[in-house]
Each structure stands twice: as structure tokens, then as C-alpha cells.
Amino acid sequence: MRPPATTSHDSDKGASRPGYGQLLRTRGAWTFLVPGFLARQPFAMLTIGIVLLVEHTSGSYGTAGAVSATAGVAMALLAPQSGKLADRFGQGAVLVPGIFLHALFIGLLTALALLDAPLWSLFAAAVPAGATTPQISPMVRARWAARLEGSPLMTTAAAFESVTDEFTFVVGPVIATALCTGVHPAAGLIAEAVLMTLGGLVFAAQRRTQPVPARHRSHATPHAGQDVDGGADRARKKRASALSAPGVRVLIALLFGIGAVFGGMQVSLAAFAQSSGQPGINGVLYGVFAGGNMLAALAVGAIHWKRSPRARLLAAYPALVLATMALAGVAQLGPWTPLLGGLGLLAGLCIAPSMITSFTLVEMLVPATTRTEAFTWLTGAVALGQAAGTTASGQLTDSFGASSGFLAPLVGTGLALTVLVAFRRRLVTPSEGRVTARGVGHRTPVAVD
Numbered sequence: 383m384r385p386p387a388t389t390s391h392d393s394d395k396g397a398s399r400p401g402y403g404q405l406l407r408t409r410g411a412w413t414f415l416v417p418g419f420l421a422r423q424p425f426a427m428l429t430i431g432i433v434l435l436v437e438h439t440s441g442s443y444g445t446a447g448a449v450s451a452t453a454g455v456a457m458a459l460l461a462p463q464s465g466k467l468a469d470r471f472g473q474g475a476v477l478v479p480g481i482f483l484h485a486l487f488i489g490l491l492t493a494l495a496l497l498d499a500p501l502w503s504l505f506a507a508a509v510p511a512g513a514t515t516p517q518i519s520p521m522v523r524a525r526w527a528a529r530l531e532g533s534p535l536m537t538t539a540a541a542f543e544s545v546t547d548e549f550t551f552v553v554g555p556v557i558a559t560a561l562c563t564g565v566h567p568a569a570g571l572i573a574e575a576v577l578m579t580l581g582g583l584v585f586a587a588q589r590r591t592q593p594v595p596a597r598h599r600s601h602a603t604p605h606a607g608q609d610v611d612g613g614a615d616r617a618r619k620k621r622a623s624a625l626s627a628p629g630v631r632v633l634i635a636l637l638f639g640i641g642a643v644f645g646g647m648q649v650s651l652a653a654f655a656q657s658s659g660q661p662g663i664n665g666v667l668y669g670v671f672a673g674g675n676m677l678a679a680l681a682v683g684a685i686h687w688k689r690s691p692r693a694r695l696l697a698a699y700p701a702l703v704l705a706t707m708a709l710a711g712v713a714q715l716g717p718w719t720p721l722l723g724g725l726g727l728l729a730g731l732c733i734a735p736s737m738i739t740s741f742t743l744v745e746m747l748v749p750a751t752t753r754t755e756a757f758t759w760l761t762g763a764v765a766l767g768q769a770a771g772t773t774a775s776g777q778l779t780d781s782f783g784a785s786s787g788f789l790a791p792l793v794g795t796g797l798a799l800t801v802l803v804a805f806r807r808r809l810v811t812p813s814e815g816r817v818t819a820r821g822v823g824h825r826t827p828v829a830v831d
Contacts, residue, residue, distance in 0.1 A: 421581030426554025447776025453512030454769025465758030520757030541683025641767020642794025650787030674730025
């Protein structure tokens with residue numbers, strides 16, 4: 383178990399009663415929260431912007447979903463490498479070049495789509511457009527972790543970030559859809575590039591709150607009496623990938639399933655709204671779904687949990703699978719918009735507990751020097767799942783009708799639940815591994831060697 387952080391911050395006071403107000407009084411928090419909020423909006427606009435633009439130029443949801451999925455896969459595969467570089471060299475050193483490259487490739491993809499370029503060129507442009515997407519959310523989470531290490535406010539911070547992410551998934555797709563349908567099919571992607579550039583550069587400029595790069599920590603000179611061999615062993619562990627923690631791989635599978643829900647819902651709701659003759663209701667339905675997620679995230683962060691994160695995850699994820707099952711089943715029965723919206727709300731309510739708990743667990747499973755990388759593996763898993771959900775839903779919609787796309791979230795979460803049940807023991811945190819219960823009932827657990 384890591385020792386409590388020695389860094390002084392305002393939130394240390396009254397840590398026994400963590401809450402949002404106390405979290406937001408953490409010294410320096412607002413300097414990265416505001417630009418971080420602006421810069422993360424494009425993350426939720428990218429895939430839906432690609433879907434709406436390519437569907438407009440090609441006339442196929444399957445093609446649009448495949449191009450969008452290509453960008454998502456590239457993002458998922460390159461995001462952990464970006465996080466690893468940020469851990470080593472600092473967030474600003476990775477962000478600034480990435481921001482300009484991302485804007486360049488988004489412009490290229492948009493131009494190719496509007497010029498009716500060959501399909502292969504859209505896929506080729508989608509790869510760097512996705513791969514260069516700056517990972518703002520993991521970087522914000524890493525800043526919270528650096529300032530709150532050892533504090534009970536970490537769960538509150540994870541919940542707060544999930545609320546912010548879900549607000550992003552409420553606002554981003556609605557803005558992108560409104561721009562694409564009301565202004566121009568390319569307006570959503572253009573707005574994504576502009577917001578990312580402005581917000582990302584301001585966020586990158588906040589260097590005082592970024593975690594200390596690993597290369598600076600590794601240059602520290604051993605003091606007298608320090609175990610040099612032990613220090614070398616610790617240095618090797620610091621250089622290890624976050625994937626060396628088995629529990630991280632399990633969490634990646636779970637976040638992949640959650641991403642499949644996001645991607646599947648984006649395409650399925652758009653297709654459902656169009657097939658029902660109400661294309662404008664797409665943003666409302668997705669907003670209800672993401673709004674449920676946001677409300678649940680607020681509640682999770684406000685509760686003082688007594689159960690371990692692992693126990694909470696084992697309870698929350700099956701509920702998510704049941705919600706996607708109900709949604710997929712009702713969608714096959716008929717175009718019942720109010721009922722479908724209500725079940726979308728239920729699915730949203732079930733996502734937040736699983737996602738928040740996963741991010742809380744990963745902070746406990748990896749050392750501080752690999753946190754940004756670990757967070758980017760999870761957000762990359764969401765992006766990869768979103769890509770898979772988008773592709774699967776698009777193909778199902780083209781082949782079997784709008785209602786079939788809702789099967790993708792069910793399959794994604796069902797497979798992830800299988801992984802969770804099979805490998806649940808890998809999610810035991812170091813503190814849990816060193817504590818066993820003595821007897822039953824009210825008796826106090828004691829530490830054992």
C-alpha cells in the first residue's frame with residue numbers, strides 16, 4: 383500500500399467526510415478543470431461527427447460506422463502510448479504537437495469526404511485523425527490522482543470526472559448533431575477541431591498542476607544509507623507498463639463493453655430516429671441516455687461507500703447487462719419512442735457505477751508513475767468498444783433494420799461480464815490482499831503477513 387501523500391492541499395481537512403464541495407476546494411483544481419472541460423468536448427463529437435458526415439456523402443450507415451470505427455480503433459491503440467509518454471516526459475510535451483496534428487488530419491478527413499474521394503482514402507485519413515486525438519480526460523484524472531494520493535476524495539474525484547465525461551457525452555453529440563443537420567454535414571467535425579485546439583492549448587499551459595514526469599523522479603540522487611539495489615528494483619517497476627498489473631487487463635475488457643454501449647447507442651438511436659420519421663429526436667434520445675449516466679455518477683460520488691470497489695463492480699456490471707437486454711428486447715417489438723427512451727435512461731443509470739468503480743480500482747492497482755498510461759488504457763478501451771459498437775450497429779442496421787443495432791451493446795457487455803466473473807480475483811487491491819477477516823459478524827479485520 384502506498385504511503386499517504388505528503389503534498390499539502392486544502393482537501394486534506396475533513397477528509398473523513400469527502401464530498402464535491404471539498405473536492406472542488408482542492409488547491410489549483412480550477413486551473414485545470416475549466417480548460418480540461420472545454421478540451422474534452424470534442425472526444426464525444428468525433429465519432430458521431432464522422433458518422434453523420436460520411437453517411438451524408440455515402441448514404442450508408444455501415445460505411446459511416448466503419449470509417450468512424452477506424453478512427454476509434456486508432457485512438458484506442460495509440461492512446462496508451464500517448465499516456466506512457468505523458469507519464470515520462472510531461473503532459474504538455476505530448477499535448478501540444480498532438481493538438482496541431484489532430485486538427486490537420488481532421489481537416490484532411492473532412493475535405494476527402496466532401497470531395498467524394500475513394501472510400502480507401504477516408505479510412506486512411508481516419509487512422510491518423512483518431513490516433514492523434516489528445517487524451518484530455520486521462521490527463522485530468524492523473525492530475526487529480528497526483529494531488530489527492532492517499533485521500534478518500536479519490537472516489538469522489540473519479541465520480542466527478544465521470545459526471546464531467548457524461549455531461550460531455552450529453553452535450554457533445556447534441557452539438558455535433560445540431561451542427562451537422564442544421565448548418566452543414568461537416569460542421570460537427572470542424573467544431574471538434576476548433577474546440578480541441580483552443581481548449582487543449584490552454585490546458586497544456588497549466589504546467590503547475592501536471593504530475594511530475596517520471597524522468598525527473600528517476601534522476602533523483604540516492605541519499606546516504608539508501609538501498610541502491612532496492613532503488614534500482616523500484617526504478618524497473620516504474621518503467622513497467624500499466625498492463626503488468628493483471629487487474630488492469632480485466633478492467634480494459636469491462637470498459638470495452640461500456641464503449642460498445644456508447645457506440646451502439648449512437649448509431650442505433652440515429653437510425654431509429656430516421657426510420658421513425660423524426661430525425662431531430664436523435665439528440666434528445668441520446669441526451670436522455672447520457673443524462674441518466676450523469677445523474678447516476680452524481681449519486682455514486684455523493685455516497686460514502688462501505689463496500690469495496692471490487693464488490694460494487696460485481697454488483698453493478700450485471701445490472702448494466704440486464705438493462706441492455708431489456709433495451710434490445712423492446713427495440714425488436716416496435717417503434718415505441720417513449721418506452722425506448724425510458725429504457726435508454728435506465729441503461730445510462732447503470733453505466734456510471736461500473737465506470738466510476740473501474741477508474742477507482744485502477745488507481746489502486748498501479749503505481750503513481752504509470753497512472754496516466756493506465757487511465758488512457760481504460761479510455762482507449764472505451765474508444766475501442768465504441769468503435770466496435772458503432773461498426774456492429776451500423777452493419778446490423780443496414781442488414782436487418784434500425785432495431786437490430788441495439789443488439790451490439792448487449793453482446794459487448796455480455797462478453798465483458800463473462801471476463802469479470804472469470805477473472806474477478808485479479809481485481810483484489812494490495813490493501814485487500816493483506817487483510818483477512820477474523821471470524822464473522824462484527825469482529826474487526828486484522829492485518830496478516
